[in-house]
Amino acid sequence: MSSAASDPEKGRVENIGNNGTSKTRASPDVEEYGPNSGDPVSYQRYPSHIANPGPMGLFSFASTTFILSLYNVGTRGISHSNVVVGMAIFAGGLTQFIAGMWEFPRGNVFGATAFASYGSFWMSYATIFIPASGIMAAYSDPQELNNAIGIFLIAWFMITVFFLLAVIRRNVAFTVLLSALSIALLLLAIAEWSGMALVQKTGGIFGIMTGLIAFYIGVSELLGAEPRAVARLPQGLLHT
Known part of the structure; x- marks a missing residue:
């Protein structure tokens, strides 16, 4: 058994196991920025269906x-x-x-x-x-x-x-x-x-x-x- 704690601001999900250890992975809803992303600093964004302005x-x-x-x-x-x-x-x-x-x-x-x-x-x-x-x-x-x-x-x-x-x-x-x-x-x-x-x-x-x-x-x-x-x-x- 494990529980999941989400961090919506950073777009990451933390899996917490029974032994107290945790692993952080990127949320599947978060799209990683590519070279044409429009954000030259951040490499992840909030989950959003808004088109790139x-x-x-x-x-x-x-x-x-x-x-x-x-x-x-x-x-x-x-x-x-x-x-x-x-x-x-x-x-x-x-x-x-x-x-x-x-x-x-x-x-x-x-x-x-x-x-x-x-x-x-x-x-x-x-x-x-x-x-x-x-x-x-x-x-x-x-x-x-x-x-x-x-x-x-x-x-x-x-x-x-x-x-x-x-x-x-x-x-x-x-x-x-x-x-x-x-x-x-x-x-x-x-x-x-x-x-x-x-x-x-x-x-x-x-x-x-x-x-x-x-x-x-x-x-x-x-x-x-x-x-x-x-x-x-x-x-x-x-x-x-």
Whole structure:
């Protein structure tokens, strides 16, 4: 005879024998994370039937970053980035924030924190450029506004470095992604302070790289999720 004690937080089940010894095994309901899991830190998640929101969050982040970075390098002669405001609110902001909320019940702390944080970043960044917010109108000195935006970007550079510390040497793709994003944010902050167009373009180039890497990771996770989704379909549907 033996009894079983479950640890739902860690997703493990402990078998206790008559002699007092115990063996810990993974719960059969817990799915181990693979390379396309969306959680570069944890290797197990809570039992959950919630679909992986990672691709949705990554595509939203990638598309918004990619578009803004193209504007920063002056693609097609564009010097004003106001068109990205809509993307920043609804795609990079709202959609990515929702992806972060869905990561919480899956037990993915890194994904939930990162998606929710960068979703908030994009919504707050977009709010600066909405005339009705009155933020830009509050600065009579353009350089003061640039200095304020530079501090805003430096704060998010620091947050990105903290995220980088959590994944470095654990997940190569996320390490490269966050490294490129850190450099882009740092360069863009310096460009705001110095007014150097070359630095801004260089930051835009790293932003384009960031967007492309995020697209790659999103596609990888999406393709990795498809076989598992098909496996869960009722057998009758597979033959229709």
